[in-house]
Amino acid sequence: QQPVQSPQAVILREGEDAVINCSSSKALYSVHWYRQKHxxxxxxxxxxxxxGEQKGHEKISASFNEKKQQSSLYLTASQLSYSGTYFCGTExxxxxxxxxxxxxxxxxxxA
Amino acid sequence: DAGVTQSPTHLIKTRGQQVTLRCSPKSGHDTVSWYQQALGQGPQFIFQYYEEEERQRGNFPDRFSGHQFPNYSSELNVNALLLGDSALYLCASSSGTALAGEFFGPGTRLTVL
Known part of the structure; x- marks a missing residue:
């Protein structure tokens, strides 16, 4: 079953924060996050x-709520280089x- | 480290033809997965090869087949091409450590006319 991501699209100014959500109707073992530039x-x-624990490095972090079968990706103080399409992959x-x-x-x- | 390489980068075929796509995994990786990515969509799993055997398969017809060689490189073959097979085909390699994720190649853009 394909996970549902929200929002579909978002526009930020440099320095703003964003949250991307990924939810599944099935029990999950893991969630993988990828970024794809055009x-x-x-x-x-x-x-x-x-x-597992919440993961993160620098200004990109993520959480995984097993009970709700949801994961969220947090981007703080966004930079121009963060632009792209973010995919969650569930296992x-x-x-x-x-x-x-x-x-x-x-x-x-x-900018 | 060359990372994951794929060839060719672009390919144009007509309906009914057959195509072979190639992938060389990242150095040190022994597992190769193939994905189909339609425009505006996420990658869709086709199959995975490990130790020259198909280990897992997604919901794709038998027209899609593959092979892995002793050097871990892999081929994806598609027979009797349909217009709907037009997509970006991505190869991803990984090692036994799931925590490192998969490394994707740049893909092969297949257009079926």
Missing amino acids: GEAPVFLMILLKG GGAGNTPLVFGKGTRLSVI
Whole structure:
């Protein structure tokens, strides 16, 4: 089952914060976050595992609520380089299953 | 480190033809996955190869087949092409450490006319 991402698109000014949500109707083992810039390959950001802690580096962090089967990606003090489409990929069951990606959230950061 | 490489970058075929796409994984990676990404959509899992065997398969017809070679490189073959097969085909490689995620190649843009 494909996870649902929200919002579909967001426009930010440099320095503003954003939250991207990813929710599933099925129990999740892990959530993977990727960013894809136009015409480029998706780039791995982080993975959150069931029972794991909130992850993050620099100004991009994420949380995973297992009970609600939801994950949120937090971008703080956004930079122009954060522009791109963000995808969450979910893994169900006990893990080791193919990732199912959402349709993506297009983030545009403007000066 | 060259990362994940794919060839060709672009390809134009006509309906009914067959196509082979190639992928070389990132150095040190032994697992290769293939994804199809339609315009404006997220990547959709086709299948994954490990130790030259298809380990997992997504919801794609048998027209989609693959192979992994002893050097871990991989091929994706699509037979009897349909217009709906037009998409970006992404190859991703990974090691046994799931925490490191998958590394994607730049993709092959396939257009079926």
